[in-house]
Amino acid sequence: MSTYKTVTVAGATGNLGPSIVNALVDAGFQVQAITRSGKAEGLPSSVKVTKVDYSSQDSLVSALRGQDAFVSAVPDHNMQPALIDAAITAGVKRFLPSEFGSDIYGNENNRKLPVFGGKVKTQEYLRGKQDQISYTCVVTGAFLDWGLKVNFIANVKDGKNKIYDGGDSPRTMSLLSDIGKAVVGVLQHPEETKNRAVYIQSAAVSQNQLLKLAKKAKPSLEIEIEKVDTAELEKKSYEILQKGENIMQAMFGFITVSIFRDGYGGLFAKTNNELFGIKELSEAEVEQVVAQYV
Numbered sequence: 001m002s003t004y005k006t007v008t009v010a011g012a013t014g015n016l017g018p019s020i021v022n023a024l025v026d027a028g029f030q031v032q033a034i035t036r037s038g039k040a041e042g043l044p045s046s047v048k049v050t051k052v053d054y055s056s057q058d059s060l061v062s063a064l065r066g067q068d069a070f071v072s073a074v075p076d077h078n079m080q081p082a083l084i085d086a087a088i089t090a091g092v093k094r095f096l097p098s099e100f101g102s103d104i105y106g107n108e109n110n111r112k113l114p115v116f117g118g119k120v121k122t123q124e125y126l127r128g129k130q131d132q133i134s135y136t137c138v139v140t141g142a143f144l145d146w147g148l149k150v151n152f153i154a155n156v157k158d159g160k161n162k163i164y165d166g167g168d169s170p171r172t173m174s175l176l177s178d179i180g181k182a183v184v185g186v187l188q189h190p191e192e193t194k195n196r197a198v199y200i201q202s203a204a205v206s207q208n209q210l211l212k213l214a215k216k217a218k219p220s221l222e223i224e225i226e227k228v229d230t231a232e233l234e235k236k237s238y239e240i241l242q243k244g245e246n247i248m249q250a251m252f253g254f255i256t257v258s259i260f261r262d263g264y265g266g267l268f269a270k271t272n273n274e275l276f277g278i279k280e281l282s283e284a285e286v287e288q289v290v291a292q293y294v
Contacts, residue, residue, distance in 0.1 A: 004068040004094065004187045008032045010083065011073030012047075013040050015146055016100055016176060020071055021047060023180025029187070034063050054079065060086035069094040069187055077118025081125045088132045094194075096186060097122045099137040100179055102258035105197035106139070107265035113234075114241060115254035130195050136186045137197040140179050141172030141268065142259050144202055148293040153259075154207050156214035156294050160224040164233075164260035167207035171259055171266045175202045175289070178278050185276030198272040203281040207260075210290055213283075217291040230261035 007024050011017045012033035024031045025044045033040045038051025053059040060083065064070065070087045072080055072095070080097055087095055097119070104110045104119045111120050126135040147153035153173065155161045174182075182200045186193045215221050237253030240246055259266050273280065281289070 003190060004029070006030045006032070006067045007069045007071060007187065008034055008064060008067045008092075009071045009073065010034050011075065011098065012043060014073055014075065016143070016179060017073045018042060019176035019180040020073060020183050021180075023177070023184045024071075024187075027184045027188070029184075032063070032067065034060075054082075057082065057086050057089070061090045064090035064092055066090075067092050069096070071096045071183055072098045073100070074098050077116075077122055080118070080122040084122075084125060084129060084133065088129060092133060094187065094190060095126065095133050095135045096183060097126065097135065097137060099123075099197075100140050101143075102141070102255070103139050103197075103199070103265035103268070104258075105137045109261075109264045110258045113254040113258060115251040116258070127195075134190070134194045136193045136195075138179065138182050138186065139197050139199045139268075140174040140182070141201060141266065142174075143179075144173035144175050144205075145289055145292070146176055147173065148210070148290060154210040154214070155223075156210060156221075156290055158222045160226055161207070161211065162226050162228050163207055164228050164230050164256065165262070166227075167211075169260075169262065169267070170204040170206045170209070172199075172201045172268045172271075173203055173205055174200055175281075178202045181278055182272075182276050185272075185278075189275060192275060193272075198275075199268045199270070200273055200276065200278055201268055201271045201280060202278070203286050204267060205286055209286075213287045213290040214294050216287065218294045221294065230257050233257055234261065 007029045032048040034050050034052045040049045050063045052063045070092050104116045234257045237250040240250040258264050
């Protein structure tokens, strides 16, 4: 049985936040969402929404008093050390950083990519504070359903597809709902998940598999292929960054490299699915997910 009952979520209304909040509520946790506006539309009515000033430690500490755990899903990873300090002052026991995605925790190639500087900084900060607050990094690979929705991991609608390094290599991908389950699982297994990374996977699937399933769901689908070499993409991303032009394009390139380039941990060797009760999808179930976005 978990010793944690009260959980605060930052970034509760982003792409991932609602899935985390819903899973926590369904599991019986008392959930608080902290926001700059004090508003959080679309969250369960049981969620307490608290307005905070992220630049004020007093404001953060006040909101976090009485909370057992803090789950961060903020997009600005560089702000997390201040959140950790506030959590420590408030007596929070467990901190889950905004780690969800590529394996930065266990892959040195990813740790060197500029886009993940804030995540690396946060990991190092947590290690230095683990005598004051415990932590867990949840590593998920690419977001499967969200990635299909926004045409990131594959464009399963009519149109162009960027296929990386041939598109045949399977990559770890996770449903947003399974990421929510993983967060719940961490808080329900505090000792097993203390001061470490945990890994989950809804499916190991390649870009070409996704397109094949999309074509099966919609035979009339028109698919245009653009082949991309990830080594060249990484090189170009550094060149763009050095010029100081279109920084977001460079960062997007680095994220893509972290998922699809061999040697960057895009396919997990083992996972903690069993601990969290997460079942990997069958091909038929992956097909059902793909069909939702065709």
